Each structure stands twice: as structure tokens, then as C-alpha cells.
Amino acid sequence: xxxxxxxxxxxxxxxxxxxxxxxxxxxxxxxxxxxxxxxxxxxxxxxxxxxxxxxxxxxxxxxxxxxxxxxxxxxxxxxxxxxxxxxxxxxxxxxxxxxxxxxxxxxxxxxxxxxxxxxxxxxxxxxxxxxxxxxxxxxxxxxxxxxxxxxxxxxxxxxxxxxxxxxxxxxxxxxxxxxxxxxxxxxxxxxxxxxxxxxxxxxxxxxxxxxxxxxxxxxxxxxxxxxxxxxxxxxxxxxxxxxxxxxxx
Ligand SMILES: Nc1ncnc2c1ncn2[C@@H]1O[C@H](COP(=O)(O)OP(=O)(O)OP(=O)(O)O)[C@@H](O)[C@H]1O
Ligand SMILES: [Mg+2]
Numbered sequence: 001x002x003x004x005x006x007x008x009x010x011x012x013x014x015x016x017x018x019x020x021x022x023x024x025x026x027x028x029x030x031x032x033x034x035x036x037x038x039x040x041x042x043x044x045x046x047x048x049x050x051x052x053x054x055x056x057x058x059x060x061x062x063x064x065x066x067x068x069x070x071x072x073x074x075x076x077x078x079x080x081x082x083x084x085x086x087x088x089x090x091x092x093x094x095x096x097x098x099x100x101x102x103x104x105x106x107x108x109x110x111x112x113x114x115x116x117x118x119x120x121x122x123x124x125x126x127x128x129x130x131x132x133x134x135x136x137x138x139x140x141x142x143x144x145x146x147x148x149x150x151x152x153x154x155x156x157x158x159x160x161x162x163x164x165x166x167x168x169x170x171x172x173x174x175x176x177x178x179x180x181x182x183x184x185x186x187x188x189x190x191x192x193x194x195x196x197x198x199x200x201x202x203x204x205x206x207x208x209x210x211x212x213x214x215x216x217x218x219x220x221x222x223x224x225x226x227x228x229x230x231x232x233x234x235x236x237x238x239x240x241x242x243x244x245x246x247x248x249x
Pocket of ligand 1: 049050052
């Protein structure tokens with residue numbers, strides 16, 4: 001298999017009336033892998049173990065979405081209390097944005113499944129043009145509220161409905177939806193594999209999936225869906241945000 005992500009995106013978007021826009025991720029390597037960055041009209045899932053850069057990528061996108069035409073802004077759904085305005089300001093200072101970036105970032109604290117699933121239904125209340133909806137993280141509220149095997153079916157069906165709402169929103173309103181997700185370790189063929197929390201419901205309910213890992217000298221990102229050969233990017237995180245890693249191509 002060796003086909004470009006832009007061909008796939010072209011095929012997926014042929015029926016849509018709005019133009020797909022691209023939100024930069026800061027690192028050239030990551031942008032190259034995703035054909036320029038995160039796309040409006042799609043749900044992109046960044047998943048990986050703790051400290052692999054999921055939340056930092058979201059902060060970076062809150063800033064770079066403001067570089068789009070039409071004064072785009074972001075809604076950040078915070079399920080675990082990870083939103084850090086001072087870190088976003090630090091990243092924005094590097095970009096020399098003229099206006100106050102927080103005029104176009106709205107934080108929604110979602111500490112329950114109900115609060116979280118309401119967000120895609122109520123996005124229109126934002127006082128700016130929402131081009132990016134972030135959910136950091138997708139599955140925590142679901143895992144906390146529906147504990148135990150006997151509640152797994154309800155949990156998975158509610159998660160599937162939520163993802164369906166997010167996909168509809170992305171397609172209908174041309175919003176870039178970015179979700180983060182955690183992983184669990186599984187042993188297969190005597191080796192450890194990282195499996196996304198929420199199983200097939202999570203992995204099949206999004207358009208684009210990127211698996212983040214920690215390397216000895218930075219972070220790596222692998223495009224898992226759609227499957228494209230040689231789809232690995234390398235990046236690091238420093239005071240200005242997400243940047244290329246000089247150790248790797
Ligand atoms: N100002 C900064 N300068 C350099 N590195 C930073 C800065 N802020 C955060 N980092 C790095 O970002 C990493 C944390 O990334 P992040 O919080 O995005 O992980 P995560 O994947 O969201 O983890 P979790 O699953 O626990 O939420 C840390 O390794 C930290 O070193
Ligand atoms: Mg995080």
C-alpha cells in the first residue's frame with residue numbers, strides 16, 4: 001500500500017460543499033505526515049500513553065487555528081483538568097499573534113458523560129467562529145461512570161453515539177474535531193501492544209488516527225488510519241510548543 005493521504009481526503013470530501021482547511025501542528029514532520037496538519041471536516045484521534053504529547057498538541061492547535069482565515073477559534077473540552085492557559089500563552093507568544101488569543105478559545109469543563117455529550121449539540125453558543133473542537137480526553141468520563149463488565153454495553157453504545165455526533169458535526173459544519181485517548185497494554189504473541197481505550201468503538205468511530213509514543217530522544221507519531229506506508233513523524237516539545245526533532249529526519 002502506498003498512496004497519499006491527500007488522495008484519500010479528496011475522495012472523502014467530494015460530496016462536501018465547504019472547503020477543507022488545514023490547521024498546522026507546529027512540526028514540519030507531523031504536518032507532512034498529515035498532509036499539512038489537522039483537517040476541518042474530519043475527526044482526528046491522537047492516542048498514546050501518558051506524557052506522549054497529546055495535550056500539548058491540543059494546546060498548539062488552539063493557537064494555530066487562529067491563523068486560519070475567517071478568525072477561527074477553538075472550543076476545548078477538558079475532562080481531566082488539563083487546560084493550562086499559561087502554557088497556551090507561552091506557545092502563542094512565539095507566533096506573535098496580535099489579538100488576545102483567549103477571545104477565541106472557550107474551555108468547557110466536562111466532568112461527566114452528560115456534560116461531555118452535550119458539547120457537540122451546543123457549540124453554536126460560542127461567541128466566535130468555531131473551527132476546532134478538542135476533547136481531551138475522549139473516554140475518561142465514560143470509563144469512570146460505567147465501571148464493571150455489566151455496564152460495558154451501555155458504555156460502548158453511549159460512546160458510539162457521542163462519536164457519531166462528533167463525526168456529524170465535523171462533516172456538517174466543517175469543524176476540525178480532535179480527540180485524545182489513552183491506551184491499555186495487551187500481550188499478543190509474547191509482546192506488549194498498546195490498545196486504544198474504548199476498543200473498536202473508539203478506533204472505528206473516527207476518521208484519522210495517530211498513535212503517539214515516547215522515543216529515547218523525543219516523540220514519534222504513527223498514522224494508523226488511513227494506513228499509509230512510511231507514515232511516521234518525529235517531534236519534540238519545548239517552550240515554543242511542538243517542534244521538529246533535529247535527531248530524526
Ligand atoms: N513548557 C514546556 N517545555 C518543554 N516541555 C514541555 C513543556 N510543557 C510540557 N512539556 C512536555 O510535554 C510532555 C507532556 O505532554 P502531555 O501533557 O501533552 O502528555 P499527555 O500525552 O497529554 O499525557 P497524559 O495522558 O498524562 O495526559 C512532558 O513530557 C513535558 O516534558
Ligand atoms: Mg494529557
